[in-house]
Amino acid sequence: MDNIILVAGATGDLGGRLCRHLLKNGASVRVVVRAESNQDKVNELRESGVEIVAVSFEDEAGLVSACKGVSCVVSVLAGLREVIVTAQSQLLQAAVQAGVPRFIPSDFCTDFTQLQAGENRNFDLRKAFQSVLEASNIKATSVFNGAFAYVLQYDIPLLDTKAKTITYYSGKADWQIDFTTIEDTAAFTACAAMDDTAPRFLRIAGFRFSPSELAALTVRVFGEHFKLKEQGTLEQFLAYIQKLRTENPDGEKQLYPQWQQMQYLYSMFAAHHHALDNDRYPGLSWQTAEITLHAINNNRIAQNETAI
Ligand SMILES: NC(=O)c1ccc[n+]([C@@H]2O[C@H](COP(=O)([O-])OP(=O)(O)OC[C@H]3O[C@@H](n4cnc5c(N)ncnc54)[C@H](OP(=O)(O)O)[C@@H]3O)[C@@H](O)[C@H]2O)c1
Numbered sequence: 256m257d258n259i260i261l262v263a264g265a266t267g268d269l270g271g272r273l274c275r276h277l278l279k280n281g282a283s284v285r286v287v288v289r290a291e292s293n294q295d296k297v298n299e300l301r302e303s304g305v306e307i308v309a310v311s312f313e314d315e316a317g318l319v320s321a322c323k324g325v326s327c328v329v330s331v332l333a334g335l336r337e338v339i340v341t342a343q344s345q346l347l348q349a350a351v352q353a354g355v356p357r358f359i360p361s362d363f364c365t366d367f368t369q370l371q372a373g374e375n376r377n378f379d380l381r382k383a384f385q386s387v388l389e390a391s392n393i394k395a396t397s398v399f400n401g402a403f404a405y406v407l408q409y410d411i412p413l414l415d416t417k418a419k420t421i422t423y424y425s426g427k428a429d430w431q432i433d434f435t436t437i438e439d440t441a442a443f444t445a446c447a448a449m450d451d452t453a454p455r456f457l458r459i460a461g462f463r464f465s466p467s468e469l470a471a472l473t474v475r476v477f478g479e480h481f482k483l484k485e486q487g488t489l490e491q492f493l494a495y496i497q498k499l500r501t502e503n504p505d506g507e508k509q510l511y512p513q514w515q516q517m518q519y520l521y522s523m524f525a526a527h528h529h530a531l532d533n534d535r536y537p538g539l540s541w542q543t544a545e546i547t548l549h550a551i552n553n554n555r556i557a558q559n560e561t562a563i
Pocket residue numbers: 263264265266267268269270288289291292293312331332333334337338342361362363364365400401402403404406
């Protein structure tokens with residue numbers, strides 16, 4: 256089998272980085288793009304040495320042909336049901352028909368196998384696709400990376416640099432939360448795509464901290480101790496999110512409505528990794544919490560200077 260890796264979603268943030276790492280690791284990279292795809296991104300990919308196949312996901316024969324000779328299909332698509340369930344299923348069926356031995360679905364999140372249905376809408380969609388994947392005759396590997404580290408720059412309740420607070424839930428002050436940068440996730444996934452012996456699940460975290468550890472880190476990085484703020488129980492938070500979801504039905508058509516963002520925060524406190532596969536591939540390095548927070552602080556200082 257040629258070592259051709261097919262990437263779907265290569266015009267995206269994770270997808271572009273993944274292609275660069277695959278090429279660096281010596282893989283031949285083929286990507287499927289759509290008529291609607293950003294042409295500047297497609298041109299960039301072409302210039303980097305990637306083979307481009309323009310095909311509609313509705314074109315079964317075209318998609319099967321794109322999958323011919325491929326050793327692993329990696330999906331880094333992002334979207335709602337029509338993408339995560341429908342388009343990924345179309346891609347999966349094409350891969351199976353073309354005889355591709357391996358498939359990596361677009362999971363790249365907290366370990367959703369630990370969560371109940373209804374706790375995170377976007378993870379429920381991944382679970383729906385997981386049922387399709389596991390009924391197929393193909394070897395699958397999911398990469399669970401916790402949250403992408405960049406979410407910390409958005410003043411989410413867990414790290415609010417304006418209010419200088421760290422929100423957590425009852426009994427969770429010492430709960431470890433998993434984070435990985437999108438770049439480190441791409442580097443690891445490139446190795447997993449070229450690893451025929453990869454298991455069903457791979458769990459990584461570039462860094463982990465509990466709310467208490469984060470409070471100590473804020474002293475070192477921001478020069479002040481952010482206040483730990485206990486915000487009731489996780490059960491109360493879940494009930495509040497459910498109420499908000501019911502009151503905002505339009506959010507069902509959006510990828511990241513406010514209640515979905517809260518579901519991500521809930522998931523950080525409801526599921527975490529018990530063991531890590533960070534050392535599976537030698538030579539990878541992981542961006543630390545300290546470096547991530549320093550970058551956030553430097554941005555904050557630069558923005559304040561621009562505003563003056
Ligand atoms: N753990 C975390 O904190 C976290 C945070 C963000 C994202 N993620 C996950 O990481 C993965 C990659 O996300 P990303 O941020 O890289 O996404 P992104 O930049 O938005 O890219 C999405 C990709 O999906 C493709 N796509 C969208 N709709 C499509 C459709 N209907 N049919 C075919 N292709 C379609 C886009 O291609 P076109 O150019 O053709 O539109 C694009 O290449 C996703 O699983 C996402 O949920 C995780």
